[in-house]
Amino acid sequence: MGILIIAEHDNHILSESVLPVVSAATQLGKDITILVAGQDCHKVAEQAASINGITRVWLAEAEHYQHQLAEELAPLIVDQVAKGINHVMAPSSTFGKDLMPRVAAMLNVEQLSDITVIVSEDTFVRPTYAGNVMATVKCEGPVKVITVRTTAFEPVNVRDSAAEIISINAAPKLGVSEFVEGIVTESDRPDLNTARVVISGGRGLGDAESFKLLEKIADQLGAAIGASRAAVDAGYISNDHQVGQTGRVVAPELYIAVGISGAIQHLAGMKDSKVIVAINKDPEAPIFEIADYGLVADLFQVLPELSDALSK
Amino acid sequence: MKILVPVKRTIDANIHVRIKSDGTGVEQENVKMGINPFCEIAVEAALQMKEAGAVEEVIVVTVGQNVCEDVLRHGLAMGADRGILMETDQSLQPLGIARVLEYVIKKESPQLVIAGKQSIDSDNNQTGQMLAALLGWPQGTFASKIEITLDHVKVTREVDKGLRTLSLQLPAVVTTDLRLNEPRYLSLPNIMKARKKPIDIINASELEINIIPQLKTLKLEYPPKRNGGVRLASVEDLVDKLRNEARVI
Numbered sequence: 001m002g003i004l005i006i007a008e009h010d011n012h013i014l015s016e017s018v019l020p021v022v023s024a025a026t027q028l029g030k031d032i033t034i035l036v037a038g039q040d041c042h043k044v045a046e047q048a049a050s051i052n053g054i055t056r057v058w059l060a061e062a063e064h065y066q067h068q069l070a071e072e073l074a075p076l077i078v079d080q081v082a083k084g085i086n087h088v089m090a091p092s093s094t095f096g097k098d099l100m101p102r103v104a105a106m107l108n109v110e111q112l113s114d115i116t117v118i119v120s121e122d123t124f125v126r127p128t129y130a131g132n133v134m135a136t137v138k139c140e141g142p143v144k145v146i147t148v149r150t151t152a153f154e155p156v157n158v159r160d161s162a163a164e165i166i167s168i169n170a171a172p173k174l175g176v177s178e179f180v181e182g183i184v185t186e187s188d189r190p191d192l193n194t195a196r197v198v199i200s201g202g203r204g205l206g207d208a209e210s211f212k213l214l215e216k217i218a219d220q221l222g223a224a225i226g227a228s229r230a231a232v233d234a235g236y237i238s239n240d241h242q243v244g245q246t247g248r249v250v251a252p253e254l255y256i257a258v259g260i261s262g263a264i265q266h267l268a269g270m271k272d273s274k275v276i277v278a279i280n281k282d283p284e285a286p287i288f289e290i291a292d293y294g295l296v297a298d299l300f301q302v303l304p305e306l307s308d309a310l311s312k
Numbered sequence: 313m314k315i316l317v318p319v320k321r322t323i324d325a326n327i328h329v330r331i332k333s334d335g336t337g338v339e340q341e342n343v344k345m346g347i348n349p350f351c352e353i354a355v356e357a358a359l360q361m362k363e364a365g366a367v368e369e370v371i372v373v374t375v376g377q378n379v380c381e382d383v384l385r386h387g388l389a390m391g392a393d394r395g396i397l398m399e400t401d402q403s404l405q406p407l408g409i410a411r412v413l414e415y416v417i418k419k420e421s422p423q424l425v426i427a428g429k430q431s432i433d434s435d436n437n438q439t440g441q442m443l444a445a446l447l448g449w450p451q452g453t454f455a456s457k458i459e460i461t462l463d464h465v466k467v468t469r470e471v472d473k474g475l476r477t478l479s480l481q482l483p484a485v486v487t488t489d490l491r492l493n494e495p496r497y498l499s500l501p502n503i504m505k506a507r508k509k510p511i512d513i514i515n516a517s518e519l520e521i522n523i524i525p526q527l528k529t530l531k532l533e534y535p536p537k538r539n540g541g542v543r544l545a546s547v548e549d550l551v552d553k554l555r556n557e558a559r560v561i
């Protein structure tokens with residue numbers, strides 16, 4: 001019986017988020033299909049076909065799949081499930097979170113969000129209460145519809161395969177929603193989800209200008225830039241940088257928290273980082289309770305010094 | 313136009329949750345409960361539309377035990393017109409909740425449902441999308457901006473790589489992100505007024521809706537604890553440790 005993975009992409013490039021999902025899928029079974037639905041996206045199908053461990057790629061091309069709207073993709077996925085699929089999986093990115101509950105409801109099953117461990121083919125571990133309580137959950141529905149926390153599974157990194165690409169029919173267009181525009185935050189820095197180092201700023205930075213101090217260090221370390229909710233709300237940086245319970249979840253080798261107090265909602269997004277550094281002038285800040293290395297100091301003094309020390 | 317806002321009662325966001333000693337759930341006795349923050353943002357969004365003149369009525373609805381009436385009163389004190397309590401003692405999961413909400417929507421025929429994107433207890437982020445699926449309606453999830461016209465709603469969504477704007481045909485389901493608005497404070501006169509606003513109580517267990525849970529929680533446990541490390545005296549120390557001890561730079 002088969003596993004279906006829904007690929008996230010922009011019609012040109014397959015998102016890296018598929019790689020940990022494939023790795024999770026290989027713990028569940030051998031027959032793994034990746035569904036690529038889009039418009040003129042054969043290139044993406046080829047990228048998917050190169051991932052080792054997968055069996056085949058299904059390619060569905062239609063104009064109404066161009067923007068991967070949940071309303072259009074969900075019926076297509078439901079049609080495929082009838083072919084003997086018992087696990088449908090996607091990354092727990094905003095793409096997966098938007099789409100998978102819709103798929104599950106159409107299949108009349110509950111959905112499992114953000115799984116971090118696969119116990120067996122019907123039992124999974126997932127975080128609740130901002131990651132403060134881990135729940136082991138058994139799913140009794142006939143089909144398991146799952147989003148995978150990508151930081152919890154080692155990405156499959158061999159990509160020299162050439163699985164078969166099979167074109168499948170598109171489902172009829174629903175036409176109830178329309179894409180208007182997208183504002184993609186362009187950056188030369190590594191992506192938050194895959195960066196080896198993340199440096200994040202909080203309210204302590206005080207203004208957008210001060211985030212430049214972080215940018216300099218990020219460039220020196222090849223790091224991605226993150227932020228607390230307070231920093232995003234205050235407009236220091238755009239929303240897609242927010243780390244936490246309700247933002248992005250990261251687990252880099254090194255996480256540097258600057259001027260961040262360490263609220264549970266922020267910790268939920270970074271406490272699985274390998275090494276955590278906290279820079280905060282308040283010795284009582286909760287962030288120090290989980291930091292491997294703490295520096296009680298004024299960030300405006302520390303950041304220039306850090307930049308100098310790194311260039312030595 | 314009518315807007316329906318589903319609201320959930322959750323443990324307060326500032327509480328450190330404790331697992332019950334028998335492992336069957338988390339401690340709720342003597343723990344501060346309240347309206348889920350994302351649901352509160354949803355109520356605020358609906359009220360702002362009403363105040364702008366685009367909407368006649370805002371209905372808040374919750375599914376759960378009778379104690380959940382307090383979150384309906386919260387919504388009413390913010391300014392919602394009436395409440396509906398779909399009462400049941402059954403433990404609930406998102407699809408079950410979505411099915412009960414579907415029933416309410418068929419009865420009330422709102423043009424727009426605004427829900428919170430996730431509840432801060434189970435962290436599922438599912439109910440709004442499931443409801444949209446059951447109704448065959450479009451969905452605008454994780455909204456940071458909502459603009460309503462005669463027969464469409466334009467939703468700007470917060471996504472991993474930035475922002476994405478969709479135009480949805482009404483009726484539609486929208487789920488709220490944090491930056492949509494800042495919910496108003498409750499004033500004492502409004503809290504008093506809310507006590508007199510109507511709440512319909514419907515026994516959800518007596519309806520022919522399948523709300524039996526499909527997911528079984530086998531175990532709850534704390535994540536591995538991280539211990540705080542060392543405090544360093546200088547930036548030089550820090551760089552030295554990162555280079556030579558942790559070897560991460």
Ligand SMILES: Cc1cc2nc3c(=O)[nH]c(=O)nc-3n(C[C@H](O)[C@H](O)[C@H](O)COP(=O)(O)OP(=O)(O)OC[C@H]3O[C@@H](n4cnc5c(N)ncnc54)[C@H](O)[C@@H]3O)c2cc1C
Pocket residue numbers: 201202203204205227228229230231242243244245246247248258259260261262263264265266269279280281282285297298299300325349350432
């Ligand atoms: C429903 C909900 C969801 C949420 N989701 C998230 C989420 O996903 N992510 C998230 O981050 N938060 C989230 N929050 C918010 C969270 O509760 C905190 O409010 C937020 O993380 C605080 O951000 P902060 O640490 O930057 O600000 P603060 O708590 O204000 O901390 C600022 C810190 O900077 C330090 N500081 C100030 N000046 C200096 C200086 N010159 N040098 C050094 N240190 C300095 C201070 O000592 C302080 O510790 C959520 C909250 C709710 C209710």
